[in-house]
Amino acid sequence: MLPRTPSLSAHDRRVLDEIDELRRKLRHQVRQTPAKWTDGLRRTLTAQAIAGSNTIEGYKVDSVDVEDLIDGEQEVAVSEDNKAETLAYQHAMTYIQSLHDAPDFTYTKSLLNSLHWMLQGHHHPAKLAGQWRRRGVWINEPGDPQSVAYVAPDAEALPDLMAELVDWLGGGDLDAHVLVRAAMAHLILVKIHPWSDGNGRMSRSLQTLVIARGGVLAPEFSSIEAWLGKPGNTWEYYKVLKRVGGPEWSPERDTAPWIRFNLLAYHQQSQSVIHRIDRSNRAWIDLAEYAERKGFDERQVTALHDVALAGRVRRARYQRAENLSNQQAVRDIRALTEAGLLEAVGNTKARYYVPGPDFPADVLEQVRRPLRLVDPYED
Template identity: 85%
Template sequence: MLYRTPALTSKDREVLEGIDKMRHELRHQVLQTPTKWTAGLRKTLTANAIAGSNTIEGYKVDSVDVEDLIDGEQEVATSEANKAETLAYQHAMTYVQSLHDAPGFAYSVWLLNALHWMLQGHHHPRKLAGQFRRRGVWINEPGDPQEVAYIAPDAEQVPALMDELVEWLNQGDPDAHVLVRAAMAHLNLVNIHPWADGNGRMSRSLQTLLIARGGTLAPEFSSIEAWLGKPKNTWEYYKILSRVGGKEWTPDRDTAPWIRFNLLAYHQQSQSVQHRITRSNRCWIDLTEYAERHGIDERQVTALHDAALAGRVRRARYQRAENLSNQQAVRDVRALTEAGLLEAVGNTKARYYVPGPDFPADVLEAVRQPIRLVDPYED
C-alpha cells in the first residue's frame, strides 16, 4: 500500500486552475520569444534547480557557479566534493529533461536505479549506487543528529514497495492532474527511501520527470527544486514531510497538506519564471537599443545581457553562445571592457567580467527589482 492521492478541496482546484493558466501563458511566452533570448534562460533555470536541490542536501554551490560548471568551467570557487555532486546531478537532470518526449517511455525499477547511478555512482562502492539498500535506514531531524525524524521501511520491504510504486507511476490515478501525481510520486519515493543515499534528490528528480512528461512546458521551466532550495521553503519542506509521512512508513495518513504545499510551490515557481522571462526580454530589448545608439555590435549584447542578469559573464561562455573564434571573443570582451561596460575580476582561467562603471544604470536597476511572490491560498 502506498500513500494515497487525496481529494482536492475547492480552493486546491482554484489554485490548480491558476497554475495551469500561468503555465499555458509561459508556454506561449516561450514560443513567441526568439530562441537566442531563451537559450541562456533555460540553462539558468536548470542551474537554479540543481543548486536548489543540492543545497537541501548541504552541498553549497551558487547557481551562477553551477551554470559555469555546466558550461565546462573548472575554475569555480567551491570544493571538489561540491563540484562532483553538482556535475552528477546535472547529468541526471539532463537525462530527465531528455525523456520528456521519449517515444515508448515507461517507468521501471531499472530506470530509477539508472538515474540513481547517475546521481551517486561517484560514491560507489563505498555507498551502494544503482541498487536498493540492503539494511535499515533512518533520517535525523534537521540540525539534530541525536533525534530520529523518520524510520524507513525494512530493506526486505523495499523491492515490493518499489514494484508497487512503478505500477502506480505507469497506471495509477490516471484522472489525477499531472502536478498532483508528480507530488505523490515524490512523497512515496522519499518515504520508501529505497537507496542508501541520494533519496531526496531522486524524489525531486522523479517529480520533475513526471511534470516534464506532462508536456505543457519544456522541462527547464517545470521543476520546483529551485523554490524548494530557498531556506525558508526548505524548512517548510522538512516540516510538511514529517507531518504527512509520520515517524515511520504509515501510508494511511492524510496527504492533503502535502498536496497543498506542492500547489503553493508550483504556483510561486511559475510566478518566478514568468518574472524571469519578462525581465530577460526587457533587458535584451533595452540593451539592444543601447547598442544601436552607441555603435556596439549586436552580438555583444549577449555578453552584456549575461552580465546584467547573472551579475557576471565569462569570455568562454560568450564565445560559445555566439559561436565565435577565440580571437573574436577576446576582441569583443576587450572592447566592452575598454568602453567601461564590463570590468574584469580575477586572473587567467578564473577571470570573469562584471558590469563596469559605464554599464547603463537604468538597465541594472530594472533587472535588480525584486519580485513579490503571491501566496494563492491567502489571496
C-alpha cells in the first residue's frame, strides 16, 4: 500500500486553477521571447534548481557558481566536494530534461536506479549507489543528529514497494492533475527511502520528471527546488514531511497538507519565474538602447545583460554565447571595462566582471527590485 492522493478542497482547486493560468502565461512569455534570452534563462533556472537542492542537502554553491560549473569553468571558488555534488546533479537534471518528450517512455525500477547512480555514483562504493539499500535506515531531526525523525521501511520490503510505485507512476491516479501526481511521487519515494543516501534529491528529481512529462512547460521551468532551497521554505519542507509522513512508514496518513504545501510552491515559483522574465526582457531592451546610443556593438549587450541579471560575467561565457573568437571576446570585454561599464575581479584564470562605476544605474535598480510573492492560501 502506498500513500493515497487526497481529494482537493475548493480552495486547493482554486489555487490549482491560478497555477494553471500562471503557467499558461509563462508559456506564452517564453514563446514570445527571443531564443537568445530564453536559452540564458533556462540555464539560470537549472542552476537555481541545483543550487536550491545543494542548500537543502547542506552543500553551499550559489547559483552563479553553479552556472559557471555548468559552463565548464575550472577556476570556480568552491570545494571539490561541492563541485562533485553540483556536477553530478547537473548531469542527472540534464538527462531528466531530455526525457520530457522521449518516445516510448516508461517508468521502471532500472530508470530510477540509473538516475540514482548519476546523482550518487561518485560516492560508490563507500555509499551504495544505483541499488536498493540492504539494511534499515532512519532520518535524523534536522540539526539534531541524536534524535530520530523517521524510520523507513525495512530493506526486505523495498522491491515490492518500488514495484508498486513504478506501477503507480505508469498508470495510477491518471485523472489527477499532473502537479498533484508529481507531488505525490515525491512524497512516496522519499518516504520509502529506498537508497542508502540521496533519497531527497532523487525524490525531488522524480517530481521534476513527472511534471516535465506532463508537457506543459519546458523542464527547466518545472522544478520547485529553487523555491524549496530558500531557508524558510526548507524548514517548512521538513516540517510538512514530518507531519504527513509520521515517525515511521504509515501510508494511511492524510496527505492533504503535503499537496497544499506543494501547490503553494508551484504558485510562488511561477510568480518568481514570470517576474524574472519580465525584468530580463526590460533590462535587455534598456541595455540595447543604451548600447546603441553609446556606439557599442549589439552583441556586447549579452555581456551587459549577464552582469545586470547575475551580478557578474566571465569572458569565456560571453565568448560562447556570441560564438566569438578568443581575441574578439577579449577586445569586447576590454572595451566595456575601459568605458567603466564592467570592472574586473580576480586573477587571469579566475577573473570575472561585475558592474563598473558607469553601468546604467537605472537598469541595476530595476533588476534588483524585489518581488513580493503572493500566498494564494491567504484571504
